[in-house]
Amino acid sequence: MRMFRNDYSEGAAPEILAALAATNDEQTVGYTEGDPHCERARELIRAACGRDDVDVEFCVGGTSANVIGVTGLLREWEGAVCTKDAHINVHETGAVAACGRTVLPTDDSDGFLSPEAAERVWRFQNSCGRHMTRPGCVYISDTTELGGVWDLERFDAICDWADSHDLPVFLDGARLGSALTSPAAGGLTLEHIARRCGAFYIGGTKNGLLFGEAMVIAHPRLREAFPFLQKERCGLLAKGRLLGVQFETAFEPAADGGETLYWRLARNANECALRLRAGLVELGFKPYGDSASNQQFFVVTPAQRDALEAACGCETFYELSDEQVVVRFVCSWATGEKDVDELIALAGTLA
Secondary structure, three states, X not given: OOOOOOOOOOOOOHHHHHHHHHOOOOOOOOOOOOOHHHHXXXXXXXXXXXXXXXXXXXXXXXXXXXXXXXXXXXXXXXXEEEOOOOHHHHOOOOHHHHOOOEEEEOOOOOOOOXXXXXXXXXXXHOOOHHHOOEEEEEEEEOOOOOOOOOOHHHHHHHHHHHHHOOOOEEEEOOOHHHHHOOOOOOOOOHHHHHHHOOEEEEEOOOOOOOOOEEEEEOOHHHHHHHHHXXXXXXXXXXXXXXXXXXXXXXXXXXXXXXXXXXXXXXXXXXXXXXXXXXXHHHOOOEEOOOOOOOEEEEEEOHHHHHXXXXXXXXXXXXXXXXXXXXXXXXXXXXXXXXXXXXXXXXXXXXX
């Protein structure tokens, strides 16, 4: 049975591997600095974002992108406002703190940063003047840690709040492909994100690339800091053209005028995940949350968890009690309908 552990278990989409192989013997300058593939990828991503006035830089992975992006927006006495389950708060081993910056979590519990909770953190952190860390940026992720998808209304609400406090928004886009091809996106587009965020990144690692994220930077502070922070914080890849080749391939216009490879890969992952969700719900399994992305969460018994984990590698996300645990199933660019149906059939024997 195909594993449903995560969306980066496989190597890369065939088109990506073919492009890497086809350019393997080329000799280019390093560090993403001026090679034709990185420059073409930058051109394509700017076009997709509808902006020619932003920097496009390439990072090796999500943690590196988060650390460089967040710390580059902050001054020494500032912190990042985020949810308590934000990746920078719980899943990156204190990487932001290790760089001398502070994470300022809210009490939001659904993965979405709300203006109301952000305002409470703002007021508290500014209540004692110089004696407390001052909020310096807003961090959100799309999709959220629980597979939630930001829609246009909710996204604009947090951006409006941030603008009213003169805070740049940084969007962790490790699964941005899944988010923007989800039926729950509600009008939110890449172009709109590019207009409103100080910086964000387009995730490749979790959407069919071997590795890599493409960061889009509008905020002048991060534009200046990025090259130096990337080197200082061990995120600069000497063979930088490998990143450019992948994103060039992912965003090259399709010959038939249809979706580019990047969005097609993400859409497949979502369609398979929603097929899985519908099948498990029909069997009587209880969803945890309302994910419309490639991550799906379900409440199961420990015995069901053990059987499912052994068969398809799903991960335990939360232990609610001795009788109930939350498991996560993740579909990828490589997941097929037959894989999903096989898992549903197995789950049927456990229901």
